[in-house]
Amino acid sequence: MIMSIQTETNKKHQSNVKHNKKIEERFIYQDDELIDKGFDWKQFQRLFGYMKPYAKQLLPLVGLMTILGTITKLTVPFLTSLAIDKAIAPADGNTSLKLLYILSAAVVVLYIIQWAASVYRIKYTNIIGQKVIYDVRSDLFKHIQKLSFNFFDKRPAGSVLVRVTNDVNSLQELFTNGVVNLMIDCVQLVGIVVILLLINWKLGLAVMITVPIMFLISTKLRQKIRIAWQVVRMKNSRINSHLNESIQGIRVTQAYTQEQENMKYFDMMNKESKKSWDNASAMNQMFGPLIEITGGIGTFILFMLGVYLIQSGELTIGLLVAFSNYVGNFWDPINRLGQMYNQLLVAMASSERIFEFIDEEPSITDKPGALPLPTIHGDVQFKHVVFEYEKGRQALKGIDLNVQPGQSIALVGHTGSGKSTIINLISRFYDTTDGAVLIDGHDIRDVTVQSLRSQVGIVLQDTFIFSGSIRDNIRFGRLDATDEEVESVAKAVDAHDFIMKLPGGYNTEVEERGGALSMGQRQLLSFARALLANPRILILDEATASIDTETELKIQDALKVLLKGRTSFIVAHRLSTIRSADNIVVLDHGEIKESGTHDELLKHGGIYSGLVEAQFRFL
Numbered sequence: 299m300i301m302s303i304q305t306e307t308n309k310k311h312q313s314n315v316k317h318n319k320k321i322e323e324r325f326i327y328q329d330d331e332l333i334d335k336g337f338d339w340k341q342f343q344r345l346f347g348y349m350k351p352y353a354k355q356l357l358p359l360v361g362l363m364t365i366l367g368t369i370t371k372l373t374v375p376f377l378t379s380l381a382i383d384k385a386i387a388p389a390d391g392n393t394s395l396k397l398l399y400i401l402s403a404a405v406v407v408l409y410i411i412q413w414a415a416s417v418y419r420i421k422y423t424n425i426i427g428q429k430v431i432y433d434v435r436s437d438l439f440k441h442i443q444k445l446s447f448n449f450f451d452k453r454p455a456g457s458v459l460v461r462v463t464n465d466v467n468s469l470q471e472l473f474t475n476g477v478v479n480l481m482i483d484c485v486q487l488v489g490i491v492v493i494l495l496l497i498n499w500k501l502g503l504a505v506m507i508t509v510p511i512m513f514l515i516s517t518k519l520r521q522k523i524r525i526a527w528q529v530v531r532m533k534n535s536r537i538n539s540h541l542n543e544s545i546q547g548i549r550v551t552q553a554y555t556q557e558q559e560n561m562k563y564f565d566m567m568n569k570e571s572k573k574s575w576d577n578a579s580a581m582n583q584m585f586g587p588l589i590e591i592t593g594g595i596g597t598f599i600l601f602m603l604g605v606y607l608i609q610s611g612e613l614t615i616g617l618l619v620a621f622s623n624y625v626g627n628f629w630d631p632i633n634r635l636g637q638m639y640n641q642l643l644v645a646m647a648s649s650e651r652i653f654e655f656i657d658e659e660p661s662i663t664d665k666p667g668a669l670p671l672p673t674i675h676g677d678v679q680f681k682h683v684v685f686e687y688e689k690g691r692q693a694l695k696g697i698d699l700n701v702q703p704g705q706s707i708a709l710v711g712h713t714g715s716g717k718s719t720i721i722n723l724i725s726r727f728y729d730t731t732d733g734a735v736l737i738d739g740h741d742i743r744d745v746t747v748q749s750l751r752s753q754v755g756i757v758l759q760d761t762f763i764f765s766g767s768i769r770d771n772i773r774f775g776r777l778d779a780t781d782e783e784v785e786s787v788a789k790a791v792d793a794h795d796f797i798m799k800l801p802g803g804y805n806t807e808v809e810e811r812g813g814a815l816s817m818g819q820r821q822l823l824s825f826a827r828a829l830l831a832n833p834r835i836l837i838l839d840e841a842t843a844s845i846d847t848e849t850e851l852k853i854q855d856a857l858k859v860l861l862k863g864r865t866s867f868i869v870a871h872r873l874s875t876i877r878s879a880d881n882i883v884v885l886d887h888g889e890i891k892e893s894g895t896h897d898e899l900l901k902h903g904g905i906y907s908g909l910v911e912a913q914f915r916f917l
């Protein structure tokens with residue numbers, strides 16, 4: 299018996315294992331692919347086009363500071379050589395303390411100038427960098443807001459978020475430090491090469507033999523390092539996506555006690571992120587010593603040849619010291635240029651992703667020459683409307699509907715029958731695949747989107763409360779409404795009393811999604827918001843969640859106020875709402891199967907009477 303129980307348990311466990319997906323297969327996030335393309339000149343021009351508005355005003359200042367800083371920096375070794383050759387150990391043996399003091403004082407002054415130039419250079423570059431990042435971020439956000447519903451249907455919110463945060467941030471480094479470092483390094487390199495060749499061209503050329511080696515190491519190894527850092531960023535963006543989903547879905551996670559599962563997945567990603575970081579930073583650490591070895595070879599050549607040139611009288615000790623100083627300053631810019639090139643490629647990969655969003659055309663736009671929709675009466679017609687979210691799958695299969703101004707239409711039907719799709723088409727969140735929607739005789743594709751949506755109000759089931767005060771949340775319906783108007787609509791929908799009982803009344807701050815408010819309260823707020831907007835056509839997706847009888851009655855009363863005198867489409871779930879509608883439209887698999895009043899449809903004994911019966915059974 300015991301044996302059989304054990305076997306039973308084992309079997310159960312095995313079948314669990316079979317059905318349980320591996321943790322890494324449970325959550326699927328769209329990763330941004332690793333982009334490792336070469337240099338794209340067009341993309342570069344577009345990216346740097348963002349600097350244009352500020353370039354004229356600020357770049358000359360940055361350039362001036364850069365040149366000033368470089369000149370002062372490169373003058374110091376020259377003064378050092380003078381100090382050695384003319385003051386400390388001159389060929390004629392006449393040491394000059396006075397000259398030494400003068401030269402030392404000059405060096406101090408040069409350092410002060412260099413410091414001041416660097417302070418101003420950093421200040422101006424930061425201004426440019428921050429302005430550019432502000433513009434990119436703002437362009438991206440502005441554009442994302444305009445994108446149509448079908449864009450968001452295809453993408454998880456987390457992946458959109460990552461682009462606005464991570465990718466824009468990765469440009470920040472380029473525009474603040476990168477661009478200026480590039481300028482400094484180029485100016486410094488040219489300056490040093492000229493000076494080295496002027497001091498002694500033979501020695502200069504000999505030392506520069508190592509430059510191509512250095513550059514090769516710099517770019518090749520950096521390419522690997524760059525990819526390693528991209529992997530780090532990708533892993534981090536996965537963490538962000540998961541974090542976003544976990545926070546949004548925290549209630550469901552806790553309700554189903556899935557915290558451990560979530561934690562396991564997070565832990566796995568966290569470890570992966572750490573591993574990728576370790577890998578990237580280990581590669582980074584290899585880079586420094588390699589550059590130093592190459593630099594060491596250069597120094598070896600310098601001293602071997604330098605001593606020979608001193609002996610043959612072609613070079614003085616002071617000039618050799620200055621030379622070695624210049625050579626020391628020579629490796630840094632070369633190293634940084636390799637780094638900079640890689641940074642540029644990383645930024646270009648990010649900008650490619652940013653531009654991909656910016657270039658995404660909203661599918662719902664004003665057609666050329668579209669005129670504003672005049673103030674409407676609220677006559678709505680669906681003329682043989684067919685709609686497909688995905689090609690070949692019809693969500694609506696030829697809807698014909700005629701609604702008179704002021705009529706209220708209740709849309710009922712089984713889940714997935716097409717109710718929400720109908721209301722999405724009235725506000726033109728999607729365009730019909732075939733047929734047309736007309737308002738007061740105007741095809742809604744012929745008028746401007748703004749003029750249409752400003753006359754169509756929407757109250758959705760999932761009432762969205764934005765973070766801010768209660769007053770501002772109601773005012774979202776019409777931004778120029780006065781405080782009195784806000785309070786008057788709140789009173790009309792009977793929300794005033796509960797608002798006044800909140801600690802700060804209308805000024806009470808609510809968090810995003812209005813977590814501290816009850817479902818009923820959130821609905822009343824959204825009714826007030828819609829009433830304030832005062833649209834001729836109102837769309838209402840009635841909330842399915844049941845609320846207590848008292849609030850239910852309040853909501854019914856508020857609805858009467860809200861719907862009065864408007865054409866309304868209600869995705870109705872409550873029998874009371876449906877009964878008071880002028881016309882009930884029954885949808886089934888994207889088709890209108892029945893329509894009429896409550897009594898007519900009950901008498902008919904079709905789908906509607908079945909739905910009503912089912913609702914009574916559950917009540």
Ligand SMILES: Nc1ncnc2c1ncn2[C@@H]1O[C@H](COP(=O)(O)OP(=O)(O)OP(=O)(O)O)[C@@H](O)[C@H]1O
Pocket residue numbers: 451687688693711712713714715716717718719720
């Ligand atoms: N964004 C979308 N992308 C693809 N298909 C969709 C999308 N939204 C809805 N559909 C499909 O279109 C059909 C109609 O959906 P719709 O949301 O209009 O139904 P509904 O009657 O409002 O359902 P419910 O009462 O459950 O809200 C369904 O088959 C649904 O799967």
